Amino acid sequence: MKTQDHRKESKRAAPPKAISRREFSRIAATFGLTSTLLAYGGFARAGTEPTATLLAQKAAETANHRAKTTPQIKLTYGMAGLTLDATWVAKVGTFDFIHDIEERTDNAVQIEAKGGNSICGEMTCAEMCMQGIIDLYLASTNNAAMTCPYQNILDFGALWPSRAALYSFAFDYRSEDLWREPMRRTYGLEMLFGDYGLRGFFMSKMKYGEGTPALDTLEKLRAANAKVRTTGTLFGLKSMQLMGVNPVAIIYEEVVDAVRKGVIDGAEAWEIPFEVIHFTEFTGQYLYLKYCSGNWVTGMNVKALEKMPAELRDALMESAYHAQVAVLGQEEASIWQKAGSGECDPPPPGTEHWRCGIRNIHWSQGEMDRLERVISPKYNPDPWKEWMDKLDKIYGNGSIFEKMYEAAHEVPANAYAIDIIPKRWWKPNPPWWNNPETAPWRRGTGYFARSLENMVQK
Numbered sequence: 001m002k003t004q005d006h007r008k009e010s011k012r013a014a015p016p017k018a019i020s021r022r023e024f025s026r027i028a029a030t031f032g033l034t035s036t037l038l039a040y041g042g043f044a045r046a047g048t049e050p051t052a053t054l055l056a057q058k059a060a061e062t063a064n065h066r067a068k069t070t071p072q073i074k075l076t077y078g079m080a081g082l083t084l085d086a087t088w089v090a091k092v093g094t095f096d097f098i099h100d101i102e103e104r105t106d107n108a109v110q111i112e113a114k115g116g117n118s119i120c121g122e123m124t125c126a127e128m129c130m131q132g133i134i135d136l137y138l139a140s141t142n143n144a145a146m147t148c149p150y151q152n153i154l155d156f157g158a159l160w161p162s163r164a165a166l167y168s169f170a171f172d173y174r175s176e177d178l179w180r181e182p183m184r185r186t187y188g189l190e191m192l193f194g195d196y197g198l199r200g201f202f203m204s205k206m207k208y209g210e211g212t213p214a215l216d217t218l219e220k221l222r223a224a225n226a227k228v229r230t231t232g233t234l235f236g237l238k239s240m241q242l243m244g245v246n247p248v249a250i251i252y253e254e255v256v257d258a259v260r261k262g263v264i265d266g267a268e269a270w271e272i273p274f275e276v277i278h279f280t281e282f283t284g285q286y287l288y289l290k291y292c293s294g295n296w297v298t299g300m301n302v303k304a305l306e307k308m309p310a311e312l313r314d315a316l317m318e319s320a321y322h323a324q325v326a327v328l329g330q331e332e333a334s335i336w337q338k339a340g341s342g343e344c345d346p347p348p349p350g351t352e353h354w355r356c357g358i359r360n361i362h363w364s365q366g367e368m369d370r371l372e373r374v375i376s377p378k379y380n381p382d383p384w385k386e387w388m389d390k391l392d393k394i395y396g397n398g399s400i401f402e403k404m405y406e407a408a409h410e411v412p413a414n415a416y417a418i419d420i421i422p423k424r425w426w427k428p429n430p431p432w433w434n435n436p437e438t439a440p441w442r443r444g445t446g447y448f449a450r451s452l453e454n455m456v457q458k
Helices: 004-010 021-031 033-046 052-067 084-089 094-104 125-130 149-154 163-171 174-187 218-224 234-243 252-260 302-307 310-339 365-375 382-395 400-408 447-457
Strands: 073-079 109-114 136-140 189-198 200-204 227-230 246-249 266-269 283-287 293-301 359-361
Touching: 021 033, 021 052, 033 052, 033 094, 033 109, 073 094, 073 125, 084 310, 094 109, 094 310, 109 310, 125 136, 125 189, 125 293, 149 174, 149 382, 149 400, 163 174, 163 189, 163 310, 163 400, 174 189, 174 382, 174 400, 189 302, 189 310, 218 234, 218 365, 227 234, 227 252, 234 246, 234 365, 234 382, 252 266, 293 302, 293 310, 302 310, 382 400
Parallel strands: 073 109, 073 136, 227 246, 227 266, 283 359
Antiparallel strands: 136 293, 189 293, 200 266, 200 283
């Protein structure tokens, strides 16, 4: 039980930001948006909130350093939804990637960053990259699937037992055959790196706050008859319908007003995004159902990649790999230490879920198994058949769902992503990669898992 002191602490306001958007815009106008974003990203990675003066100094240094070299290749990077606030919570790898590729090539490759939906949004960035208007893009795979339907292979109901399964797939050579090659061939997009999460329901504090029963079974969730906001994620919507909730389509920017006014009873998202817009202020229960993936992924126009000299192309792929390694560690840390939306209940002190008094509700394994039997194509194939046939045609080498399910379920539900040993996904898996004896995350007994067990025992 939470103490009265904790409830008082949980209602504290979020700390004010040291720099306003107006100040940021003025600095960006002076030193260039990319240099200012890179400078700001550096502070965010270090966990230091800059003042306007500090940011201006760092942006000037960054701009001067980048101006010393005339680049061989300039690339435009459209970033959907990457705002100043998002930088502190959502560790999506964009700035790690830009810093690394520019340093790795001595600025022979320079990237012009277009953040905060300034050039494209969630529903348009992938399309603009396909058309060659921009060279790189950042957007959720769920929204990009409206333009590139093959992205839906990541979103079959209850496909991923854990975030570890998702990240393991991202590093796995089989992702080349199952995901990356069809994306190149069909849409001309190279999938580079991303942050990978699993969706749950953030239920309204108004209806499901302190003192209300926990929605900890499928039966209770159905009985609530709740109206839950959804995004453009087609397969996520299908899973919600199968589990018996009432999905309501509301855009990300309007979701806070919708729950405040009682238009919706909750909203779905993965572990991080709602902290960015402080939807957590209005959340009473967080149901971590893991029913569908939620991913912000960076892709690149294949023609733009192929035009690069071989040594710069290799350097870019190395930078993408290192960005993926950075994302894995930073995003997992953010989920546990900033959002407080991981596998812990109650949320760790100091996290956003703790501050807002949110109950993290984790269903028993029996209930999770029941949910899977209701929404997974493995057990309930008929609602998915039309789409599985379409995706099989794009894949062209058998059942894409069966192969995705096999890869995903090699990693157990009790595994932790932080235990994964990274590898370059474009190289064949070494013998140790698929062996549970030498790849401990595949048996859920890695160092992080053991550390948590020891903490619980103490």
